[in-house]
Amino acid sequence: MNRLSERVEKIFSQMVEWRRRFHMEPELSFREERTPARVAEILREWGIDVRTGVGGRGVVGTLTGGRPGKTVALRADMDALPIQDEKSCEYRSRVPGVMHACGHDGHMAVLLGVARLFSEMREEIPGRVRFLFQHAEEVIPGGARQMIEDGALEGVDAVYGVHLWTPLPVGVVGIKAGPLMAAADFFQIDVFGKGGHGGLPHESVDAIVIASHLILHLQTLISRQVDPLKSAVISVGTIQGGQGFNVIAERCTLTGTVRTFDPVLRDELHRRIREIAEKTCSLYGATCRVEYQWGYPAVINDTVEAHRMAGVARRIVGDDRVWEIQPVMAAEDFAYYLGKVPGAFCFVGAGNPEKNCDFPHHHPRFDFDERAMKVAAQLLLSSALTYLRDEGRREKADEPAS
Structure with a gap:
């Protein structure tokens, strides 16, 4: 875990740069053009197989490890909201009436960082990692179902996602098995x-x-x-x-x-x-x-995968910083992925009043503590690796003796 933490620390400045560029150039749901093009360009730089236009505007990258094994998917959303950015900062949105007011810019930066690190340790990976960059999460119907219908989850055995969440302080991870979002x-x-x-x-x-x-x-x-x-x-x-x-x-x-x-x-x-x-x-x-x-179904975490992700989180932030939270009445189309394959979704604390990062999601002055991206990246990296290694050991144990 320490080695992964060091690797994330080394690319943190790059994640911040990506995040701020996305924040300055937001695009509304179903109008994502520059954003998916940029994501695909970055993924290809690391030799990752890329499909564009998945389900309309989505991007899917697949990295095959050096050893056989299962396939795990990780997801980030790409769209922004029709809100005027009222922050005073150098990375304020440059698009009138449009801003990333829910953390999707950070989600993309985190998953790009994770993809980069996986590409650097490709030979160590027992299986495949699929990176889902999803369009149109903020509207109904969202992009998740469209991407699934276009094959985004074909061959996937488990899926994980995170949401940077200002109601929780930076350094905290909120998760629970079963129903999480309505x-x-x-x-x-x-x-x-x-x-x-x-x-x-x-x-x-x-x-x-x-x-x-x-x-x-x-x-x-x-x-x-x-x-x-x-x-x-x-x-x-x-x-x-x-x-x-x-x-x-x-x-x-x-x-x-x-x-x-x-x-x-x-x-x-x-x-x-x-x-x-x-x-x-x-x-x-x-x-x-x-x-x-009918809108999004409820986000219902698989019990095994939620416990796996919580265990990973404890190793990253400590037992006292992993909170079993109450369900949230907000909605997320990550629910569609969980309806197809086992997986888990969690909140990564990103709130910090000292940095004016305590405004609610969808607020014109919304911002988050960028250090939360380090926790989110480690969590996705380690959850995927833990799943692939655990399942690899289980398959080996199940093999008949020669």
């Missing part, structure tokens, strides 16, 4: 009433009043109809209706999100939201249209 779905409900004069409500069907009742009814799904030992969230994010202060609205539109971990509960909430919308509107003499979009 499934995220989207709904839009259009309420259709009957417009009229604000002074003559009895001649109208007020879509805004009906929508208000609907919002309250939706909240009782969580407070009174979901097992309190199970986690779920329904949040109405927008309500839009009406054209004037003295006009009763004929139409009102609600949009919101549903977050769950349990797939059975996820299906049930979908059914009940539609049912409550229709019956609430009917009660008040209105009609409605419900559109429901």
Whole structure:
């Protein structure tokens, strides 16, 4: 582990340079052009097999080790967000209204560093390492499913990923087996009433009043109809209706999100939201249209691989700096990879108030402590190597005696 730590330390300045360049030149989901081209160019410099345009905009690099063995995949995301960068620093985004406000620039820099180090120790590797640089993580549908459909996981036996995470202090790793991040779905409900004069409500069907009742009814799904030992969230994010202060609205539109971990509960909430919308509107003499979009499934870590990754983390940062965290209601399309092969995803602490690295993700002043990239790189390197070596020893032990 010390040898890997020294190798990461030697290329840390290069990772910082990559990260800052990506940060200055962000690209939105499904519009990634310069970013994947740059990633592919760097990977090819180290003799790594590269496929571009995977699933649309993704890049997949494959490195074959000097000895036979399993295949492990490591993933980084590449897209930025439609947010104006309000930081004051030399690497501030140069693209108006677009910035890396979630750490994807760091994820790319980390995985490039890991790829470089693996290329330098190619002959020591028992198996193959696949580097997944994924487009469009920030939108639904994301790029993960597209890349999988285009063969990104073919032949892969395990997959790992990390997320630089400012809610945790730098030097801490947060992980748990089982559900880690929520499934995220989207709904839009259009309420259709009957417009009229604000002074003559009895001649109208007020879509805004009906929508208000609907919002309250939706909240009782969580407070009174979901097992309190199970986690779920329904949040109405927008309500839009009406054209004037003295006009009763004929139409009102609600949009919101549903977050769950349990797939059975996820299906049930979908059914009940539609049912409550229709019956609430009917009660008040209105009609409605419900559109429901299934988003990312929940990120559910494989128990064996989560324990393996946690064990690796303890050797890197120490037992007291590896925290078993509570599940997070944010979503991640890394879930699609875990739905195909065993693996684990974890949070690498990147918060530091002394460096103004304590703003939440997706904030205009978001930044992270770049030292977190050293922990993330060691974690991906060591998790992949540990898996390949452990599985290699297991296969050898299972061979029949001659």
